[in-house]
Amino acid sequence: xxxxxxxxxxxxxxxxxxxxxxxxxxxxxxxxxxxxxxxxxxxxxxxxxxxxxxxxxxxxxxxxxxxxxxxxxxxxxxxxxxxxxxxxxxxxxxxxxxxxxxxxxxxxxxxxxxxxxxxxxxxxxxxxxxxxxxxxxxxxxxxxxxxxxxxxxxxxxxxxxxxxxxxxxxxxxxxxxxxxxxxxxxxxxxxxxxxxxxxxxxxxxxxxxxxxxxxxxxxxxxxxxxxxxxxxxxxxxxxxxxxxxxxxxxxxxxxxxxxxxxxxxxxxxxxxxxxxxxxxxxxxxxxxxxxxxxxxxxxxxxxxxxxxxxxxxxxxxxxxxxxxxxxxxxxxxxxxxxxxxxxxxxxxxxxxxxxxxxxxxxxxxxxxxxxxxxxxxxxxxxxxxxxxxxxxxxxxxxxxxxxxxxxxxxxxxxxxxxxxxxxxxxxxxx
Amino acid sequence: xxxxxxxxxxxxxxxxxxxxxxxxxxxxxxxxxxxxxxxxxxxxxxxxxxxxxxxxxxxxxxxxxxxxxxxxxxxxxxxxxxxxxxxxxxxxxxxxxxxxxxxxxxxxxxxxxxxxxxxxxxxxxxxxxxxxxxxxxxxxxxxxxxxxxxxxxxxxxxxxx
Numbered sequence: 001x002x003x004x005x006x007x008x009x010x011x012x013x014x015x016x017x018x019x020x021x022x023x024x025x026x027x028x029x030x031x032x033x034x035x036x037x038x039x040x041x042x043x044x045x046x047x048x049x050x051x052x053x054x055x056x057x058x059x060x061x062x063x064x065x066x067x068x069x070x071x072x073x074x075x076x077x078x079x080x081x082x083x084x085x086x087x088x089x090x091x092x093x094x095x096x097x098x099x100x101x102x103x104x105x106x107x108x109x110x111x112x113x114x115x116x117x118x119x120x121x122x123x124x125x126x127x128x129x130x131x132x133x134x135x136x137x138x139x140x141x142x143x144x145x146x147x148x149x150x151x152x153x154x155x156x157x158x159x160x161x162x163x164x165x166x167x168x169x170x171x172x173x174x175x176x177x178x179x180x181x182x183x184x185x186x187x188x189x190x191x192x193x194x195x196x197x198x199x200x201x202x203x204x205x206x207x208x209x210x211x212x213x214x215x216x217x218x219x220x221x222x223x224x225x226x227x228x229x230x231x232x233x234x235x236x237x238x239x240x241x242x243x244x245x246x247x248x249x250x251x252x253x254x255x256x257x258x259x260x261x262x263x264x265x266x267x268x269x270x271x272x273x274x275x276x277x278x279x280x281x282x283x284x285x286x287x288x289x290x291x292x293x294x295x296x297x298x299x300x301x302x303x304x305x306x307x308x309x310x311x312x313x314x315x316x317x318x319x320x321x322x323x324x325x326x327x328x329x330x331x332x333x334x335x336x337x338x339x340x341x342x343x344x345x346x347x348x349x350x351x352x353x354x355x356x357x358x359x360x361x362x363x364x365x366x367x368x369x370x371x372x373x374x375x376x377x378x379x380x381x382x383x384x385x386x387x388x389x390x391x392x393x394x395x396x397x398x399x400x401x402x403x404x405x406x407x408x409x410x411x412x413x414x415x416x417x418x419x420x421x422x423x424x425x426x427x428x429x430x
Numbered sequence: 431x432x433x434x435x436x437x438x439x440x441x442x443x444x445x446x447x448x449x450x451x452x453x454x455x456x457x458x459x460x461x462x463x464x465x466x467x468x469x470x471x472x473x474x475x476x477x478x479x480x481x482x483x484x485x486x487x488x489x490x491x492x493x494x495x496x497x498x499x500x501x502x503x504x505x506x507x508x509x510x511x512x513x514x515x516x517x518x519x520x521x522x523x524x525x526x527x528x529x530x531x532x533x534x535x536x537x538x539x540x541x542x543x544x545x546x547x548x549x550x551x552x553x554x555x556x557x558x559x560x561x562x563x564x565x566x567x568x569x570x571x572x573x574x575x576x577x578x579x580x581x582x583x584x585x586x587x588x589x590x591x
Contacts, residue, residue, distance in 0.1 A: 125536065128543035136485075136544055143482055156479070 069349030077345030100148025105350035166333030211272030268352030338364030434470030447564035448557035497554030506558035507569030
């Protein structure tokens with residue numbers, strides 16, 4: 001009888017605090033808990049009683065990596081409820097801002113958080129010693145993402161210009177144009193980066209599952225569109241809470257999401273989006289996807305990094321297009337008259353679909369808010385992945401087993417701070 | 431990030447008692463610093479931006495921050511100066527870095543690994559109270575004028591050829 005226990009008390013290179021406890025006996029998993037002990041953050045309660053106009057300044061504080069996602073889901077939902085006609089060019093400027101966030105977040109995850117795992121380094125700093133030119137290049141690419149956010153949003157973290165109705169100040173063309181040569185340089189680097197990702201030794205976890213993301217008829221969906229799944233579901237943001245249900249599990253301060261009808265887990269994020277929208281990827285993104293070895297349909301979560309490379313290229317190509325064609329919205333924002341009702345919207349945060357719902361009073365006061373971030377939707381699926389992946393690797397030494405478990409979790413680029421509304425590993429081999 | 435010969439970075443949380451001391455000192459020193467040629471003054475909270483501030487276009491960086499020694503080895507308000515690479519001990523980087531937070535030691539480790547570390551001087555003040563919503567503690571507030579003078583002096587020294 002071999003009983004093994006894996007304990008990861010604090011999972012590294014994820015945002016927020018979580019632990020992993022696994023007990024296995026004779027190759028069978030007896031207990032597996034992804035424990036989220038990051039304390040609850042009460043953002044939904046902070047929003048109650050606030051005026052709608054304060055929401056774009058409060059919700060981005062949920063996350064330092066994807067503040068734009070929080071702003072956009074809130075702003076677009078409230079605009080639809082209030083029937084706001086935003087000035088022409090607003091949609092394009094929002095998409096550009098969001099692309100900046102995708103570039104920054106995806107590049108950071110690929111190189112500083114995930115790649116060291118695949119190459120067996122303890123940290124990005126150790127990796128940087130052996131691959132200094134690559135790391136310098138990716139830090140420069142990440143900086144371009146930050147600079148887009150600063151030029152469009154007024155600040156590189158927690159942008160200040162996005163408002164319900166538009167932008168408090170719309171970037172000028174001459175402020176954005178200097179980004180073009182830098183973006184074109186970055187795009188030239190992407191196929192080589194995809195080749196690097198293709199060379200990384202990749203574990204395998206092939207299986208069927210359901211993936212959820214936004215779809216749009218004309219563009220790779222980020223801010224606008226409906227939801228779809230790889231099993232053929234199609235629904236709108238207004239229907240989100242009927243399709244996806246949050247359940248509480250004792251070991252987690254973050255709720256878990258399941259499909260309401262089948263009670264099965266699903267996952268959202270770059271790999272889901274690429275599966276749903278590969279035909280809408282831009283040319284360099286298509287090339288990166290091919291060179292990184294990703295062919296859809298593909299539900300193996302270890303292909304998430306390849307999906308991130310393709311999406312990073314897409315965000316750069318879209319940024320080039322949006323800046324070239326940019327005409328500043330005039331005026332920069334519409335006049336907004338609040339009305340009572342329910343606002344719902346979903347946008348595609350770097351980590352996946354981000355749902356917001358606000359119940360609003362006649363004068364624009366927020367009565368109730370509900371936010372379902374991608375990480376909490378993915379938590380149950382992370383546990384499922386671990387259950388399916390672990391039996392094949394339980395014979396590995398403790399340190400390797402721990403690293404493999406962390407890789408499974410890190411495929412999702414989890415943001416535990418966002419989700420408590422994540423890992424220390426602890427494997428017990430009984 | 432503006433190109434500069436010397437970049438002065440104030441770090442901290444303005445709403446957490448003594449943790450704000452680096453921000454306040456740099457804000458107060460800003461007029462004197464900006465009167466010097468080629469000095470870039472930046473105020474930041476937590477996060478990854480410190481990496482860019484160390485790696486991009488600066489020959490020297492002064493980082494001003496609140497510090498806390500383990501086990502109360504220094505009294506609150508004590509000003510600490512560490513010049514990286516001059517034999518002063520800097521803690522090892524933490525391999526468990528988060529996706530969002532990045533400690534100064536991690537940033538220095540990354541810069542060193544890339545072979546691009548500028549001259550870095552850390553000016554710190556030992557804290558007493560970092561409770562959210564509290565003002566600066568008495569000993570830290572008392573050392574603020576000395577810290578501001580030290581920041582200006584450091585920039586002047588680093589600008590000399």
